[in-house]
Amino acid sequence: MVTPAGVLPQAAERLDARPEIGADEVRIAVERLNLDAASFRQLAEKHGGDGDKVRAEVLEIIGSRGKMQNPVTGSGGMLIGTVDEVGPDSPLGLKPGDRVATLVSLTLTPLAVTDGLAGWDGRGEQVPCAGHAILFARSVAAVLPDDLDSRLALAVLDVCGAPALTARVVRPGASVAVLGGAGKSGSLSLAAARRSGAARTVGVVPSEAEAALLRDAGLADHVAVADARDPVALAAAVGEPVDVTVVCVDVPGCEHGAILATAAGGTVVFFSMATSFAAAALGAEGLAADVTMLVGNGYVPGHAEYALELVREVPGVRKLFEGRLTL
Template sequence: MSIDRYGLSRVVGEKGVLPQRARKLEPSLPCREAELLIDVESLNIDAASFKQIKDEVGADPARIAARVQEIVRERGKMQNPVTGSGGMLIGRVKEIGPKHPARGELQPGDRIATLVSLSLTPLVIDEVKAVHPSIDRVDIRGHALLFATGLYAKLPTDMPDTLALAALDVAGAPALVARWLRPGMTVAVLGSGKSGALCLAQARRSLKGQGRLLALDISEQALDTLKGIGLCDVGLKVDATQAVDTMDAVSRATDGALCDLVINCASVGNTEMASILSAKDGGTVILFSMATSFTAAALGAEGVGKDVTMVVGSGYVPGHADFTLELLRAEPALRRLFETRYV
């Protein structure tokens, strides 16, 4: 019998359904032959999910903790039932199944960050130790199971865990920018959070001094910070839920040309059309935000007759973990920004 590479045996009551789509997972021990058992220290909940929870229960850490525990008890994983998204975790390897591919590469006691979503990771929370609303993190005592296909990264020794976790949480974003961006492009990035800042930094590097880089955010303070450390040429204060207003602002900033590449890293919904309308015909839109409705994006582009290539930012690009950590090391201003915000 073949090994259970995808964790199908952990799905409760839905034959053939993959763990990410499943309503509920079975996270109980023991660790199975193709699994990695992790003693979990922290959950880094994705921005869209954490914002939704805060909006639902308020900013009180105790109420956030209770809601996170409720979701995990009900689903056997941290998958927000409203956004469908999860996040990632850090912890220490406790046990390696005999048929898990990490056997021989990892040792019990190694500290790792998972690079697959909490929405497909079996999880048990025994205790919530602390909630950090400003950085979307929940410190816990508990365990998680990583399947044979689950990606991970050893935590680096040259930066604090919180810094590494913040970058690894969105490691696919700057790596995807490097794949799609070419010198000479006009580029816009919506959102100034973790993924937005990393995408701006990588865009600046990939442009090589040729092209134009726009940062779009609702916060004037956030834009001033980005401009102050050289991460954009222009900062546009816009509400990206207002698609036509956003398009008009981008049009003015680009003398009517619009953008070759638009990267959506917003943590709120209803920003699809702002991204699509800000791109020129024949341009590209990367939808990295987990608040994206891909139905709204596809039908919206059709509805306005916009010819753009839309890319789903899945969060995985080969080598993305090392790529993103190296970006932090190579860009001191970006690293200082992350240390100010997330450490």
């Protein structure tokens, strides 16, 4: 049941989060949420870093909407937990006791929290909690790997669509710039670009501190420090326009810089929930930019396995992820 009637779950104002499941549904006992970066940043900035206020607003959103969907960014995140009950007609191939990560957004996942988020200080994207969530027949979930810490796996699977789409777009010999290259999706995208045969990779970060981390990780041929919201400065930092630009930042206003940094005939992949379609479309028109623009929708077949493989096999990626988890 959704409100208003007739819309799909992501567009709904409220979902029915009661624990009873239908014949083709699955109930998950929730262990931890992972708020998407754009949503968490917006909440933290709104409340001046006050974790208690952030926690209270997240609780209010989940309680009032039956799902986690930030009303400002429109985005949510994903979760991990243990399969509690499986309907007889579920096509997901899950069984009770499986520890899983949901690979669909919290914006379309019925969710109820029962512990008041008492174990979360409101100061990080990962939210330990108790409650339940419901997966539909067309949901996507992955059984958590045994060889990775669950917090690490959750962080990786939260953004696993980015490297898979990057790998699909990048051709051998291409030049690639990744905005937000030291972040979760950004570091994975740099690794994917290199694995796909990119001849030149540029990682763009907003500060010298992040630049040092990215250089130490060894994921980019060139590391540039620039404000991605400043189109001219960003293009100058990237240098020669690239064939593919991947936008992995968690702040709005980066569309024009990404377009300006991309060569004619190139591709811009917007893998950020802070992206404005209008700004991207009208910006490309205003710049007379002949570029293909793609919206990363978070799903590419095989994306979970591919991202986990990168973390296992590329030490720099794993180091950046584990560094984030210790913050």
